[in-house]
Amino acid sequence: MLQKQTALCLGLDPRLENIPAHLLNAHRTNRSDRCDTDRRAAACVVYDFCAAVVEAVAPHVAAVKLQMACFEQYGAPGMRAFKFTCDRAAELDLMVIADGKRGDIGISAEAYSAAYLGSPTCIDASLEPSHVDALTVNPLFGTDGVTPFLKDCQRHGKGIFVLVKTSNPSSAELQDLIIAGNDSFHEQVASLVAEWGAGEGLVGEKGYSSVGAVVGATHPETMARLRKLLPRAIFLVPGVGAQGAKPAETAAAFDSRGLGALITVSRSIIYAGDGRDYAMQAAAAAKRIKSELRVVSQK
Amino acid sequence: MLQKQTALCLGLDPRLENIPAHLLNAHRTNRSDRCDTDRRAAACVVYDFCAAVVEAVAPHVAAVKLQMACFEQYGAPGMRAFKFTCDRAAELDLMVIADGKRGDIGISAEAYSAAYLGSPTCIDASLEPSHVDALTVNPLFGTDGVTPFLKDCQRHGKGIFVLVKTSNPSSAELQDLIIAGNDSFHEQVASLVAEWGAGEGLVGEKGYSSVGAVVGATHPETMARLRKLLPRAIFLVPGVGAQGAKPAETAAAFDSRGLGALITVSRSIIYAGDGRDYAMQAAAAAKRIKSELRVVSQK
Numbered sequence: 001m002l003q004k005q006t007a008l009c010l011g012l013d014p015r016l017e018n019i020p021a022h023l024l025n026a027h028r029t030n031r032s033d034r035c036d037t038d039r040r041a042a043a044c045v046v047y048d049f050c051a052a053v054v055e056a057v058a059p060h061v062a063a064v065k066l067q068m069a070c071f072e073q074y075g076a077p078g079m080r081a082f083k084f085t086c087d088r089a090a091e092l093d094l095m096v097i098a099d100g101k102r103g104d105i106g107i108s109a110e111a112y113s114a115a116y117l118g119s120p121t122c123i124d125a126s127l128e129p130s131h132v133d134a135l136t137v138n139p140l141f142g143t144d145g146v147t148p149f150l151k152d153c154q155r156h157g158k159g160i161f162v163l164v165k166t167s168n169p170s171s172a173e174l175q176d177l178i179i180a181g182n183d184s185f186h187e188q189v190a191s192l193v194a195e196w197g198a199g200e201g202l203v204g205e206k207g208y209s210s211v212g213a214v215v216g217a218t219h220p221e222t223m224a225r226l227r228k229l230l231p232r233a234i235f236l237v238p239g240v241g242a243q244g245a246k247p248a249e250t251a252a253a254f255d256s257r258g259l260g261a262l263i264t265v266s267r268s269i270i271y272a273g274d275g276r277d278y279a280m281q282a283a284a285a286a287k288r289i290k291s292e293l294r295v296v297s298q299k
Numbered sequence: 300m301l302q303k304q305t306a307l308c309l310g311l312d313p314r315l316e317n318i319p320a321h322l323l324n325a326h327r328t329n330r331s332d333r334c335d336t337d338r339r340a341a342a343c344v345v346y347d348f349c350a351a352v353v354e355a356v357a358p359h360v361a362a363v364k365l366q367m368a369c370f371e372q373y374g375a376p377g378m379r380a381f382k383f384t385c386d387r388a389a390e391l392d393l394m395v396i397a398d399g400k401r402g403d404i405g406i407s408a409e410a411y412s413a414a415y416l417g418s419p420t421c422i423d424a425s426l427e428p429s430h431v432d433a434l435t436v437n438p439l440f441g442t443d444g445v446t447p448f449l450k451d452c453q454r455h456g457k458g459i460f461v462l463v464k465t466s467n468p469s470s471a472e473l474q475d476l477i478i479a480g481n482d483s484f485h486e487q488v489a490s491l492v493a494e495w496g497a498g499e500g501l502v503g504e505k506g507y508s509s510v511g512a513v514v515g516a517t518h519p520e521t522m523a524r525l526r527k528l529l530p531r532a533i534f535l536v537p538g539v540g541a542q543g544a545k546p547a548e549t550a551a552a553f554d555s556r557g558l559g560a561l562i563t564v565s566r567s568i569i570y571a572g573d574g575r576d577y578a579m580q581a582a583a584a585a586k587r588i589k590s591e592l593r594v595v596s597q598k
Binding site (some may be wrong): 013015016017024027028038039041042045067069070072073074075076077078079080083099101102103104105106107108109110111112114115120121122123124125127138139140141142143144145163166167168169170171172173174175177178179180185188189192 | 315
């Protein structure tokens with residue numbers, strides 16, 4: 001993030017409905033063994049699309065966020081496309097965020113953490129951690145559900161982004177409920193995030209914690225309050241572009257150093273073009289948004 | 300559930316650490332092409348274990364709940380083991396519950412719903428829905444995050460179980476917060492579950508909704524209150540056995556007809572034996588718990 005001099009994070013939410021037609025046509029006429037079933041062919045198209053976009057956009061972004069659902073829906077081939085896309089992004093020195101919003105009780109949270117941040121137990125050994133650098137985590141289970149993730153953050157130098165205030169309209173229904181004592185529910189979550197993120201071995205040299213927060217750009221006032229409550233947390237900020245927020249509305253996500261935020265933009269970049277030059281169009285869109293963000297973070 | 304005359308649900312949370320040693324040894328000495336890497340071998344052991352347990356236990360349970368994390372940690376081979384286990388359970392006429400606790404904003408929730416309940420879009424067609432009958436869902440995103448799942452419940456006759464009050468000790472931190480107006484957070488979630496579950500096409504002939512609730516057996520008083528708030532919801536009840544609750548503590552989950560609950564038991568059944576007769580031991584444990592539950596539900 002610091003090296004790349006940008007806060008822009010490429011969001012990969014690939015949907016066949018939006019992927020350029022020529023990529024789908026190529027797989028229709030030219031199926032290989034690797035893509036011999038409907039599910040595999042879909043996963044191949046998703047991977048080819050994502051890899052091309054990542055390669056073109058890499059110079060303009062610090063990180064890539066992969067929406068797990070878009071890969072997972074194709075089962076085993078989808079998970080392979082997910083892994084290969086992570087590997088490609090890591091080769092290009094991008095930070096890799098798995099946007100899975102996982103959360104469960106202790107033993108199951110351990111397995112989710114092993115899947116993305118740690119090392120799953122195999123028959124005679126443990127696997128090496130994957131190329132995923134951070135996972136988005138749902139806080140509803142409380143401390144014992146988050147602890148396994150924190151342990152893998154410490155052990156393997158990984159990170160998590162905890163959902164504090166999401167970008168969607170209905171997020172108000174539960175996340176904005178007022179708790180007896182005048183805090184809102186999402187502020188209570190923020191208190192837990194501050195506590196979790198202050199744990200041993202979780203705060204780095206520059207003062208940022210491995211425990212970040214997801215805060216939607218669609219709520220600029222909430223963002224400003226949360227920035228004060230969570231000075232050490234890196235904010236992962238969705239909502240810019242197709243979801244309606246403008247880059248300028250992310251200003252409050254940055255700290256006084258103009259750092260501490262990753263602004264995720266997905267559809268406005270990955271679907272910037274729908275012809276054969278889609279990857280170049282994506283790169284051009286990313287470059288433009290990067291410039292806009294530079295101005296915003298320096299305010 | 301009605302046909303099977305039992306409320307027992309087999310929980311499959313397979314962990315290599317707990318799987319009988321001879322199954323691991325068999326894969327050490329006898330690797331096939333299907334299991335030629337560490338990840339694949341682990342997934343093969345997980346599938347072989349789960350399939351044997353499901354086959355032996357099938358006469359004593361109404362449903363199977365697969366903990367996604369335990370499969371997902373092995374990537375693509377793990378997802379294949381998940382699918383094959385679901386298929387085997389469906390062949391044995393068991394209800395199949397994917398315990399993924401998924402939740403996201405609209406577009407991503409659509410993809411999660413397609414993955415488990417609906418039909419993922421492929422290049423020239425949509426896939427048939429999988430053998431999963433129901434998915435556990437995290438409510439934090441509110442109505443727009445749950446709507447895609449509700450649509451697939453209507454279209455494909457599937458169900459969801461929404462997390463209302465989970466079984467783990469830290470669940471109190473956020474789920475029990477008192478909201479201005481004296482309700483607790485989990486009661487607010489219950490109100491939404493009631494609203495979501497009353498939608499068109501979601502209430503069946505017997506009066507039960509496709510939208511159920513996850514309520515931990517470790518909180519019997521909360522369970523009784525939630526039963527009153529959610530008369531139409533089927534409760535999916537974890538927490539019996541290794542987590543500390545006794546079958547008798549699930550009494551409040553049943554409605555006045557002695558129905559409306561699925562009691563999930565995992566570790567006390569699947570690890571009942573650790574020798575070559577582990578599947579028979581699992582069946583014996585399930586049979587015993589089934590009898591205990593029959594007494595409880597008829598009170």
